[in-house]
Amino acid sequence: MLRDLARRTAVRYFCLLVLLPSFLLSACSNVNSVQPRPSQTPPSISILAPLHFPQTPSKEIVTEIEKLTGVRLNITWVPEGVYTDKMNTALTTNSLGKVTFVKFTDYNLVKPAIRSDAFWEIGPYLKEFPNLKQLDPAILSQSAVDGKIYGLYTERPSSRQGIIIRKDWLDHLKLSKPQTLDELYEVMKQFTYKDPDGNGKQDTIGLVDRNDLVYGVFKTLSSYFGTPNNWKLENGQFIPEFATPEYMDTMNFMRKLYNEKIINQDFALTSKEVQRDKFIRGTAGVFIGSMTDVQRLSIEAQTINPLAELTLINRIKGPDGYKVWSIPNYNGLYLFSKKAIATEDELKQVLRFFDRTMDKDVANLMRYGIEGRHYKLENGKVILPEETSQLRVNEVSPLYSLMIADISNKNVMEVAQKEQLTALADQLSEDNEQFLVNDPTLTLSSPTFDEKNVELSTIIVDATYNYIIGNINAAEFNKEVEKWKSSGGDLIMQEYAEAEARAGSGQ
Numbered sequence: 384m385l386r387d388l389a390r391r392t393a394v395r396y397f398c399l400l401v402l403l404p405s406f407l408l409s410a411c412s413n414v415n416s417v418q419p420r421p422s423q424t425p426p427s428i429s430i431l432a433p434l435h436f437p438q439t440p441s442k443e444i445v446t447e448i449e450k451l452t453g454v455r456l457n458i459t460w461v462p463e464g465v466y467t468d469k470m471n472t473a474l475t476t477n478s479l480g481k482v483t484f485v486k487f488t489d490y491n492l493v494k495p496a497i498r499s500d501a502f503w504e505i506g507p508y509l510k511e512f513p514n515l516k517q518l519d520p521a522i523l524s525q526s527a528v529d530g531k532i533y534g535l536y537t538e539r540p541s542s543r544q545g546i547i548i549r550k551d552w553l554d555h556l557k558l559s560k561p562q563t564l565d566e567l568y569e570v571m572k573q574f575t576y577k578d579p580d581g582n583g584k585q586d587t588i589g590l591v592d593r594n595d596l597v598y599g600v601f602k603t604l605s606s607y608f609g610t611p612n613n614w615k616l617e618n619g620q621f622i623p624e625f626a627t628p629e630y631m632d633t634m635n636f637m638r639k640l641y642n643e644k645i646i647n648q649d650f651a652l653t654s655k656e657v658q659r660d661k662f663i664r665g666t667a668g669v670f671i672g673s674m675t676d677v678q679r680l681s682i683e684a685q686t687i688n689p690l691a692e693l694t695l696i697n698r699i700k701g702p703d704g705y706k707v708w709s710i711p712n713y714n715g716l717y718l719f720s721k722k723a724i725a726t727e728d729e730l731k732q733v734l735r736f737f738d739r740t741m742d743k744d745v746a747n748l749m750r751y752g753i754e755g756r757h758y759k760l761e762n763g764k765v766i767l768p769e770e771t772s773q774l775r776v777n778e779v780s781p782l783y784s785l786m787i788a789d790i791s792n793k794n795v796m797e798v799a800q801k802e803q804l805t806a807l808a809d810q811l812s813e814d815n816e817q818f819l820v821n822d823p824t825l826t827l828s829s830p831t832f833d834e835k836n837v838e839l840s841t842i843i844v845d846a847t848y849n850y851i852i853g854n855i856n857a858a859e860f861n862k863e864v865e866k867w868k869s870s871g872g873d874l875i876m877q878e879y880a881e882a883e884a885r886a887g888s889g890q
Contacts, residue, residue, distance in 0.1 A: 426732050427455045429480030429723065431470060432784050433715075434460040436679075441778035447748060448782075452739045460781065464655050467492075474501075479720040481733055484784065485534070486715045488597060490526075493718070494833045497528050503719040503730050506532030512734060514741035518788055525711045525825060534716025535737055538790040541709045542815040543808070544603040545674040545697035551690060552579035552668045563700045564607055564636070567669075568645075574668035575645045590640060591667035592650035593658040596844055599650075600671040602708055605633040606820055609703040614879070616823040621879040623872065625843050626864050629702075634860075637851045651848045663687060674808040679780075681804055682773050693804065697811035709819040717787070737787050743794040749786050750795055752779035764799035772802055827886065829878035835871045842867045 439460045449456055459480070461469045467489050473479045474496060485493050496502065506523075509515045509532070523532050546567075553560065553570070556579055561567040571589025573579065579587055592600040606612070610629035615622040624630050640646040647653060647661065662670045663683045670680065674695050684691040698705050717737070724730050739745055751758045751765055757775050759766040767775070789795055801809070846863035849855045855863075868876075 425449070425453055425455045426729075427457055428482060428733055428736055429457040429459070430482040430484075430717075430785070431459050431461065431473060431480055432484050433463045433466040433486065434781055435463050435784065436776060436781045438777055438781070440781040441752075444748060444752060444778065444782065447753075448740070448745060451745050451748070452736050454736050458785075477722060479723055481720060481723040483718050483720065484537075484715050485718055487711060487713060490716070491833050491836050494528055497533055497718070501721060502533050503721055503724065504531050504533055505535070505719060505730070505734065508731060508734055511731070512738035514738045514792075514794075515734065515787075519712070519791060522712045522788075526713050526716055529828070534718050535734075535787050536713035536716050537784065537786060538712060538788045539710065539714040540790070540812045540815075541712060541819055542707050543673045543675050543812045544606075544707055544815070545671075545695055545808075545811055546699070547662075547670040547672070547674065547677050547680060547693055547695060549574075549579070549665075549668040549691065550694040551692040553694075554692075555579055555581055560694070560696050562696075562698065567699055568636070568639075571640065571645050571669055572643065575643075579668055580665055587665070588647055588667045589645040590669045590671070591647050591653075591658050591661045592671075593653045593655050594651055595655070596847060598672060599658075600646075601633065601637065601847070603671050604636065605630060606706045606708040607699045607701040608632045608636070609701055609706055612708040612820045612822045614822060614824050616883065619880060619883065621824065621876045621883070623843075623864075623867075623876070625847070625867075631857065631860075632702075634847060634850050638853065641851055642853070651852065659683075665691065674811055675805070677804045677808050678772060678802050679776055682776065695804070695807050695811055697815055705818040706820050707815050707818060709821050711822075711825060740785065741787055741792050741794060743796075746786065746789070746792055746794045747796050749779075749782040750789065751775075760796075761799065763796070765796050766800045767798060767802060767805075769802055823883075824879050827879050827882040829875045829882065831871050831878055832875045835875075839867055839871055839875075842870065 445456060445458070457480070467486065470483060470485065470489065471492060473483065474493065509518065515535070518536070519538075522536055522538070526532070526534055526536055546561075548560070548570075552558075552574055556573050556577055558570055558573065559566075561570045574587055574589040576585065578585065590600065596602060605624070608629045610627060610633060611622075611624050613624055615624065615627060637646070641648070641650075647658075647667065658670075659680065661667050663680060664687055665684070670676075674697065677693055677695055681691070681693045684693065697707070719730060719733060724733060740749065747765075751767070752775055754760055757771055757779055759768065783789070786792075842863055846855065846860050850857070850860045
C-alpha cells in the first residue's frame with residue numbers, strides 16, 4: 384500500500400515536471416502580450432526648415448516632440464534670408480534630406496524637379512491618416528502640380544500685409560494715422576525732416592525697405608495704387624503687372640521717396656535683418672510688410688528704447704479705394720524626397736509624424752510651448768502673458784515653421800488673451816479679406832513660366848530698381864518690358880490665356 388502511494392506520488396511529481404515548462408511558457412507568453420517590447424531605435428527624419436527668428440527652438444521642446452511622436456528629428460534650421468539659396472543648392476546637388484520645406488515664392492523653382500519624379504506624390508496616402516485626410520481640399524488644389532498633391536502645406540491668411548508705424552512719433556508730431564497715399568507720404572516726410580524722436584538731430588527716415596519687391600515695401604504699396612496681383616486678366620488676355628500704369632505710378636512714388644531721401648538710399652541692397660534693425664533702433668518710422676511681425680518688433684524696439692510704441696494700419700485708400708494683394712493660403716510646402724525616402728513604408732512613417740504633430744498634445748506644444756513656463760491655461764483657453772513674450776519668441780516661435788495647417792486645426796487651443804499688438808494684427812488681417820486683390824493665374828499652369836520665370840523676373844526686378852533710383856527713364860523701362868516679352872514672356876501670356884480658355888470650357 385505504501386508502495387502504491389509512493390508510485391502515485393512519483394507519477395504526480397513527474398507530470399508536474401512535464402507540465403511546468405508549458406505553464407511557464409504560457410505565462411511568459413501572456414506577459415509578453417501586455418508588456419511593450421524592448422525599445423527600438425526610433426526612426427530618424429531629416430528636415431530642412433526655415434528659421435524666421437534669431438535662434439533655434441528650445442531643445443527641451445524638440446526632445447518632448449520626439450518623445451510624443453516616437454521619432455528622432457534631424458532638423459537643419461536655415462535663416463530665412465539665405466533659405467532659398469540653401470534649398471536650391473541641396474536640390475541641384477541632389478543632396479536633399481527626407482523632408483524639405485519649399486517657400487511659396489520658390490515653388491516654381493522646384494516644379495521641374497517635381498515633374499521629373501524627384502518627390503513623392505502624397506495625395507493617394509492622405510486618406511490613411513486621421514488628421515491629414517482633413518486637410519483643406521481648396522488649399523491642396525492651390526498647391527497641386529498638374530492636378531497632383533506633392534506637399535503638406537503650412538497655412539496662412541489671405542493677406543497679413545499692412546503698415547507698422549511708430550505711434551510715439553505720430554504723437555510727438557501731433558499727426559494722425561495716415562489713411563490715404565498722400566497722407567502716408569506726408570507722414571513719412573515729416574518722420575524724415577521734423578525730428579520725430581525729439582533728439583534735436585536730423586537722423587531719421589520715414590521708411591525702411593529691403594531688396595525684395597514682393598515681401599518688402601513695393602508690392603504692398605503697389606496694391607494700394609491698384610496694381611493687379613502679378614497678372615491682369617482682360618478680355619481673355621493676360622497682362623503682367625509691370626506693364627500696367629499702376630505699376631509705373633508705384634515706381635514714381637518710390638522714386639520720389641528715394642530722391643527726397645525719405646527711404647534708405649541702399650534699400651536695393653538691404654537685407655531683411657538690416658531692415659528690421661534700422662526700424663528697431665529708431666532709424667526709420669514706417670515698416671511695410673507682414674503685420675504679424677509687430678509684437679516681436681515692439682519687444683525688440685522697447686529693449687533699446689522703452690518709450691518706443693508701435694501701432695498698425697491696414698487701410699490706405701488709393702485711386703480705386705482700398706486694395707491689398709492676396710497670397711495663396713499656403714506659405715510653403717513640405718516635400719518628400721524619393722532619393723532619401725526609398726520605400727512606400729518609409730514615406731508613410733514620415734507622413735505619420737506630420738499627422739501626429741496635428742494632434743492636440745503636440746500641436747499645442749509647438750504653438751504655445753510648455754504650460755506654466757510659456758503660457759497659462761484658464762477654462763480650457765490659452766493666456767499669453769506679455770511678460771513671457773520674449774521667452775516664447777526665443778524658445779517656441781521658430782517651431783511655427785513645422786506646423787501643418789495650423790490655422791484650421793481644431794486641435795489647437797483658442798487664445799483667450801493675446802498680446803495687444805498680436806490681437807490687433809489678427810483683427811486687421813481679417814479685415815483685409817474685404818478688399819483682396821487675387822492672382823488670376825493661381826490655378827492655371829504655364830510650362831514656360833515654371834521653366835523661365837527666375838531668369839525673366841531678373842529683367843524686371845533690375846529694371847524696377849534702376850528706374851526707382853534714376854538710372855533709367857520710363858522709355859528705357861518699357862524697353863526692358865519688351866525684352867521680357869521677347870525672351871519668353873509672350874509665350875507665358877499665351878499659355879496662361881490657353882489655360883484659362885480650357886478652364887472656362889471645362890476641359
